[in-house]
Amino acid sequence: MNFKMRQLFAVARHEFLNQFNSFSYWMMFVIPLIVVTALFKYVNLKFNFNNSNFINMVWGFSIPVLTFFFCLIYIGIIANSVARDKTSKLSEMLMSIVDAKEQINGKMLGIYLLLCFQIAFYTIFILILSKVMNNNFLFLFIGRVKIGLIVYSILALFVSLFMFLAITVQFSCFITDTSQISSATMPPMIFLLEFFSLSLLYNSVGFDGDNMIWIFYIICMWPPVGSTLTPSLIASGNISYLFAYSTLIIQIMIMYILYVKSIHVFKYGLLSNKKKNIFIEGFKFR
Amino acid sequence: MIEFKNVSKSYDGFQAVNNLSFQLHKGEILSLIGQNGAGKSTTFHMLLDFIKPSSGNINRNNNLNIGYMPEERGLYLKESIKNQMLYFASLHGMKRVEALKKIKVWMEKLNVVGDIEDKVESLSKGNAQKVQLIACLMFNPDLLILDEPFSGLDPVNADLLIKAVLEAKKSGTMIIFSTHNMENVEKLSDYVVMLSHGKTVLKGTLNDIYNQFGRSKLDIVGYNNLQKFEGMNGIKNIDIINDNSAHITLNDVSFGKYIFDDVTKEGYLPVFNQHYPTLDEIFKTKVKQSE
Known part of the structure; x- marks a missing residue:
């Protein structure tokens, strides 16, 4: 493993352990567990697992909710992490040791590890709960969802999260005191809420596919719009897999360009000590 | 390097x-x-x-x-x-x-x-x-x-x-x-x-x-007639502290020898120190010049 990779893993490990040992992370972590436990205990779920339209509709609702939940948690975490480096007056020293690129990648890797840990923990928890409560409706439900849709949804979740993290980094690197963290997380959260609402809307009402398909294609090319909307649109049968995957590829290409830009902004922001308007600085083209 | x-x-x-x-x-x-x-x-x-x-x-x-x-x-x-x-x-x-x-x-x-x-x-x-x-x-x-x-x-x-x-x-x-x-x-x-x-x-x-500045600073202690050096050509500035001690800045480093000969004519002198300006003094001089 080369030196830069070792640095990247060191940053990721630090990020992961910091969150793992933080009370606020575990608070956010357990909320869904409480909801799921309540579902298992109190709701008498009589699903018709043979109705594929119903299965797709539930999946189409669930994926935006999960994307919203995970992105919301990790937008806050990465903003706090960048803010901690800045407000601890460590950014210059860190920059002298680790390149901006390795710092961003390390932080993101740490967050993806946390996400994987969270998903794995939830899966094991639900498995145990199913056994204990003698109720395996969730596994029955997931078993009826098309594997292609599950794979696409996971890919789209990872792309959405990456994009929201990159956007958050661009804003949070201009933080000079902790009171500004909320300002830095506001723009990505507004985007997230917007796309989340649109996903739910299109999942429930659909759209006139023939007339709007090209407009949608152009809209869905943009990350994280496409990655947030397309899983619901596939589930509701409004778009094809070809449509979804081709937009995902274009999104990844655009995302790469934006990611390179965000490294540049991150470096500039970390080295800037003057109090600035976070909104203006984050949106500025450099 | x-x-x-x-x-x-x-x-x-x-x-x-x-x-x-x-x-x-x-x-x-x-x-x-x-x-x-x-x-x-x-x-x-x-x-x-x-x-x-x-x-x-x-x-x-x-x-x-x-x-x-x-x-x-x-x-x-x-x-x-x-x-x-x-x-x-x-x-x-x-x-x-x-x-x-x-x-x-x-x-x-x-x-x-x-x-x-x-x-x-x-x-x-x-x-x-x-x-x-x-x-x-x-x-x-x-x-x-x-x-x-x-x-x-x-x-x-x-x-x-x-x-x-x-x-x-x-x-x-x-x-x-x-x-x-x-x-x-x-x-x-x-x-x-x-x-x-x-x-x-x-x-x-x-x-x-x-060496650029030379031993242009002179401290004298124990000489009673320091006022006589005021206004002399080789002296840039004299700061008389009390009746018998002063800090002198020289225009010409070799003028120190003239002062030494003069102040030791009457015999014992507790302090005669011709030294380089401190880095602090050099710094202040240079800043003043650059402004």
Whole structure:
């Protein structure tokens, strides 16, 4: 493993352990567990697992909710992490040791590890709960969802999260005191809420596919719009897999360009000590 | 080796550094002195490749292991000393066991009051600053950059810092630091670069600099008729402290001999000291001239 990779893993490990040992992370972590436990205990779920339209509709609702939940948690975490480096007056020293690129990648890797840990923990928890409560409706439900849709949804979740993290980094690197963290997380959260609402809307009402398909294609090319909307649109049968995957590829290409830009902004922001308007600085083209 | 060759940096028409040149070799200490806004931090930022110079060249090996203590410095307050030192060590590619050993050795050497498991928020300002220094030194850097390392340190801790820096120099580390404390410049530097508004107003070894100014300062104690020297051609300024003592600044260094002959005519004189101006005086003179 080369030196830069070792640095990247060191940053990721630090990020992961910091969150793992933080009370606020575990608070956010357990909320869904409480909801799921309540579902298992109190709701008498009589699903018709043979109705594929119903299965797709539930999946189409669930994926935006999960994307919203995970992105919301990790937008806050990465903003706090960048803010901690800045407000601890460590950014210059860190920059002298680790390149901006390795710092961003390390932080993101740490967050993806946390996400994987969270998903794995939830899966094991639900498995145990199913056994204990003698109720395996969730596994029955997931078993009826098309594997292609599950794979696409996971890919789209990872792309959405990456994009929201990159956007958050661009804003949070201009933080000079902790009171500004909320300002830095506001723009990505507004985007997230917007796309989340649109996903739910299109999942429930659909759209006139023939007339709007090209407009949608152009809209869905943009990350994280496409990655947030397309899983619901596939589930509701409004778009094809070809449509979804081709937009995902274009999104990844655009995302790469934006990611390179965000490294540049991150470096500039970390080295800037003057109090600035976070909104203006984050949106500025450099 | 590090070489700055006619390096300039300007921001929106403001000249932060103007035509700066110097060389730094293994085991040498260079001090960068100047007022606030003279261009010291900009020089460090260019050396660290945070910013690119507007013109000129900076030659340095890209694989240098750099220890940098910036002027605006801190630590993760909620983390223990051990945790964050191990984090910095891992960023430098150090192994955990080796790093732990080094941290303990340095904590003892710098007399850090506290336990390795203590959170940084429980440390005093001076102790936190020593921990920051350990973060820069524990991996035996090839280049050590210290921006105002003495600010906030009491004289005892400043001496510990000087010792640590001299030890790093002994092991071959190139060291570049900035300070307003001229006494520490005299204690540490092999080479001095003095900046004023981005321009180099003076540079060289301490001996070179002193020789440029010569023994132009004269202290006399125990002579009763000092007023007679006032207005003499070889004397630039006379500062009479009391009836029989004065500080004299000479225009012409050789005029010291004339004064010596004169004041010792009557016999014993407790103090006659013709010496170089202090670095502090040289600094003030140069700043005045550049303005």
